[in-house]
Amino acid sequence: LKVKVNGVTITRPYSIASTPKDALQGRYELTIKKEEHGFLTNYIWENWDVGTRVESSGPEGFFYYEPLRDTKNIVGIAGGSGITPFRSIANSIIDGSIDAMLTVLYGSSDEEDIIFYDEFQALEKENPDRIKFVHVLSCDVVSLEGCEKGFITSELIEKYCDVKNSSFFICGPQVMYNFIEKELARFDLPNKRIRREAFGEVKDVLALPGYPQDLAEQTFKITVHVGNLSKEIPANASESVLIALERANFAPPAKCRSGECGFCRSRLVSGTLFISPISDWRRSADKKFNYFHPCSSYPTSDLEIVIPRTL
Template sequence: MSNKNLNHLHGEKEFLNLSRDREKIIKKTSPKANFEYTANQLAKKLHPKEQFVKVAQIISLNDHVKTFVLQPDESAGTLKLAYFKPGQYISICVEIDGGIYSRPMTLCCSPKCALKGEYRITVYRVENGIVSNFFLDEVKEGFHFKISAPLGDFCYSSIRDHKNVLALANGYGILPFISMAEAIFDDLLDCHLTILYEAKTKEDLVFKEKLDDITCKSKNVTVVYVLSEEDDNEYESGVIDKKLILQFKGEENSYFVSGSTSFYARINDLLKELDIAKKFVRHDLFRGEIELKNDEEFSLTVLCGEDKCTMKCRGSETLLQAMEKNGIAAPNHCHVGVCGFCRSKLISGKVKTIDENIRMADKVYNYVHPCVTYPESDIILQLPN
């Protein structure tokens, strides 16, 4: 800020006096003083670097979907779980066969649960999904995990969003909206939520009972089920289209989109056709599309401080996937190129990457997000320390 502005706001003299007085107070303070500002204490509670949890209960929704109830692992030092906003996720860290894997998992419960000492995540089977299959087949009650603080900004904000929220979901994209619907029911979120929930068949609507229960009790939550591969008069049939959006949207709306990559592409086209301003459209984490030409095997050398490690990485796997498989705990959270946490310097080599969330300066200085970057030659990568 320039001196001119400072003068305008406070007066330069007052400002200089203030900083001189502060210096005097700091000098007088004993170096042993164990003092922490209340704001810093609160920040640590809301955004802990890491949390430790144990699996308290497993609820099987069907053969391929389970909800895991997580509670603080006091033996590892976590006494309370950090509060979260509906729509946020946690990154959960698992060790499987010598590999170290982290995955973002949506918190699918009301924030009220955190106050009671509980998080809920729902895991569904993904073909060849190392972590999802591990959770569904191996994890038992009593298992312990390290998780991140709640993350992400797929959240309703009364100062930014319209009071009418039209949620557009397909498949397991419904998970963040379970949290939002429960938060509305618990009076923690003041908006009207209409969910257009698209699934293939009735069997795929794993949260229908819960959602029906909420819609019966809360006038601020409405759910419209849309079946794409089954006909039933009680449901909308086909896919979410322009007609359905126009039928169920309110006067002024914010649009929240969550689902598969192809779903995002389809819904974004529809919203564009309807002339919806981008500022009223929010997306949950999703990976952009990328065309990969080869599955050749390359060498990936990872530098971190004094350490150096070389491993194999196929053209069809991300640099982060190769590191995970080889037990390298590289920083990461979102896995879709958005959070920037894995940002690393490409020292040498050719890559194919989804760079829509990379800053211009990072592109110039050869920084990449290894979670969405694939090798096209041998690679040397410098990890953040």
């Protein structure tokens, strides 16, 4: 979505909860969860109403079922609002667009946190051979029938899935990826069997391996060149270069905010960066010629950069 907030254009990626068939009818559904510290999500909740016109790009990314690549057993591992693409996949199986079976392990902190509970119950009841949702709750008291308590561990995955004959799709918050990656590593699966949805900007860069903790509190200076314009802006070491640009009213093109789409691709003229190891999807030629993605890069010195113009 591309939204103007206080005169600044902000972009954020959201997974699509409806199906490709719905899109052909001119309808997209997004599920936007209100978050305590969410910037754009809160703005949307407070300002959007029925009839609000919104601007978005077309669908982007690689998080979809591809029969030539993926097995007929799809295992979805979801956390929080990361459930939305599995609603789309489940409904695509039911409408005949996807010929596969879906098992979703859906982690939530408590029962209140579960999205689409009734809808999933109904889908599963009507299609018991093709669709299964397993709710995994991390709270102490679980009263909902049929739920698992705890986290999505390798034991739980083995309990519900034919691991060696499945393709895994993961979508959720960053902390869930850190946990699930370790659990899935025990199965020694080929890379192509694990698909990951881009999760947006890294929430806590200080927790990433290799981040220079001693610089976290520092503010650096970035000299930005765009077209014929040059400007100096401040940048916090613990915030991405993209955030620094947006704070200074630059709005370079950006979609995934996870280092994946390449839309924000910029050139580093001088200075040094910490690049998030979990979001470094740059091509090797880009690495060699000092191109970087501001959405997944953090200043570790004063910088001089060239950014693309707003689309």
